[in-house]
Amino acid sequence: MTSSPAIAPEIPEVFPPTLREVMLRPRWLALLAFSLVVAGVLAWLGQWQLGRAVDTAPSEPGMTEVVRPLDEVVQPGAYLAEPLVGQRVETSGRWIPSDFIVVSSRFNDDVEGYWVTGQLRIDDGGKPASIAVALGWAPTLDAADAAADDLRAAAEADPTAQVDVTGRLISDEGPARPASGVDPLTLTRMSPAMLLGRWHDIDGVAVYRQYVASQTAIGPLEAISSPAPDERSRVNWLNIFYAAEWAIFAGFALYLWYRLARDAWEKEVEDLEDAQEELQAAGPPVPRD
Template sequence: MNEHSPSGAGVTVAAAPTEVFPPTLREVLLRPWWLGMLGLALVIAGVFAWLGQWQLGSAIDTDPPPPGMNEQVRPLAEVTSPGDYLAEPLVGQMVQASGRWIPGDFLIVASRFNDGDEGYWVTGQLRLDTATTGTDQPASLAVAVGWTPTRTAAVAAVDELEAAVAADPDATVALTGRLISDEGPGLPPAGADPQTMTRMSPAALLGQWHDTDGLDVYRAYLTSAEPLGGLEKIHSPAPDEGSTVNWLNIFYAAEWAVFAGFAFYMWYRLGRDAWEKEVEALEEEAAGTPERGDGTGTATVG
């Protein structure tokens, strides 16, 4: 029977193609793998949210120091201890201390401004007594005893103070002043004596002090309320009352909130990329399937 036979023997007929519908984005995101990834994103976002809440809680001081607290004179031992950093609310605290001066340790610090005028500080090592520290362990406090506009006057003040100490090395002095944080050591100006100091740093002063074996040193230093050695009083006003809101912590809290949202965005973005690749692959497969000629996608009757 030929190809025109009514029986249809030997006639090749194209098979009806099976239409494949690409998945929707919702279907892809509801698959077990992406649901698991969503759970991981929830965990990460939860951690970020907790960190943001912690930062927000730290941003607001619920127990701020009362106004004028820094002007109330307190014993040094109640405020800080040797080697400890001075807490921010206690910077500028008025304290009292007593002890004796160590001979040979009245040193000059340059580039000190007093109410806008540049000059010099004269500093000394005050070896604290047990009444101040509360222990028998030797401890010293760096003290700025006064200011002068010229180095010549600073040298004269050092000579006067050293002479007074030499006359009575065991004399006890009681001081009241403002406690200030260590400024940290700094390099001397170019061409100056290597021993020149331009920053008030107990650590730097310690390098030039005497009798320091087994000595504890306070990180903070004291600006004496009463000048010594014929010097002028150091201008050391009370610190401004700080805000009870730490805006830096609030900024960090906002950052953590953004990170939490980014965890969900990354889950959505990765899922969408996977969906787009799957749809693109299906479209390319459908476009590349021949309808006839090689036996693929066709059926032979008879």
Template sequence: MRPTPPHIETLGRTMVRPKWIAALLLALVIAGAFAWLGQWQLERAVQSGHVVERATESVKPLNDVARVNGAATSVGDGQLVHATGTFAPGDYGMLVGRLNNGTAGYWVTARFTPTDKDKDGKTAQLAVARGWAPTEQKAKDAIAELSSQPATTVTLVGRLLPTEAPEAPKSGGDPFEMKDMSVAALVNLWHGLGDSDVYSSYLVEHGTPPAGLTAIYSPRPVEQATVDWLNIFYAAEWAIFAGFAIFLWYRVVRDAWEKQREDDEADYEAAMAAWAVARGSAPSESASGQKLD
């Protein structure tokens, strides 16, 4: 009798067998555990991250937070400070293209020499942005008025900010025109520094601005939250592991299904070969029913 072709079970039918349903439940439990670990790592990343909060609005002495002749510290960035000293009448300058509450204009800058010595016991120079003017002429008028005033001792209060990187002047433009509040560039324009130190940061003056200038808008620095990226990476790893647990179950079921199909096909081919051999070796019979030798 000719062998009956095997019934090839579908993959979906194989998946709903009791043993594979049980394996799926186990995979879901494992995936759930991995997902929980990922959520735990993510919560750790949020909890371990912290908002950088500094008391920037409490006025501190300049020398408590400012540095000289080196990179500015994050401690002094945005800090309100006070210092007593004098402005140098001959070292007023102007910066172009400075925004103040979204409006472009000009900053009037100055050199300020605090009376107190710096941490190295030396006289130090501080760059100060004294105010903003909407037009170049108003900025020049303010500079002329301030430069004519005698050097008197004043107490200065303002926000300490990190120096800006200087930019090269545009081709064909005024080589002496400055746009950035760069301490390094301003030092080259100041007179009679001698061996004085120079503060790495500059100050935006607060209070009533002089010579008809407008106060420069300098709000408190935005508090920043740090993030633990290592924990976030671990959380992503656990999520991948959870997905891999489900994929592994699918791969095992598919491999079992393919193996069963190959075995059934191999058994059928073997049965067909045996049937063909049996047919080929059977004795022939004549039409009258007699066997032929």
């Protein structure tokens, strides 16, 4: 009696998981939760930036032209808020005779010249403070030096004389090195920080970070041309740009999770297909008698 040939078992077909099944695995759900937290933080930063992109309480037009006492606008050592840059202020004090210093590269109606600056000592209630004042403009260095000498002599003759100053309050332009081959003591920027290094009698004295550009010529100088600052826009486009960046980053955090999960799914499907092809290529096992 002959036996019938054995039937070779068929190779079972394995179905790969779907993308949804991969995404619902605990590992990827945990990563999704982390991505949502990151996206939420980035979205909050974008909203915070957007909230500061529009000035909901702008200064009234022409407010910088209203003369205000200096101590009501800013305090010594404090930074000046942007809406107050160019604010007209008034103050009074006495000049420090040895601190009339010339600053070059100053333009008056597009004409280059020089400023003569001075240290104004403000004695307010026994708390002395100093602020740099640009007293006026001169077309040549010789004229500026001569004006500084005259002002120095007048201050030395009566060092306690009180003077009233009205001008625009302007932020520090920042220090800068003079050009190569120029006297290293030459000042080309109106910087109270640099003037402070050359001032005298400043022990225990508070110093303003800003300076006042006098709107009336003091001594033999010409008046400084200082027009009213342009009215600021209520919309800060740079903040809007930053807010858009945060929104893009938040979307990217979620896209990154999706891309990683999809890559893992594609790799798993590819590995299963390769294994299936290898089994089919090897054929079914040979039955034994």
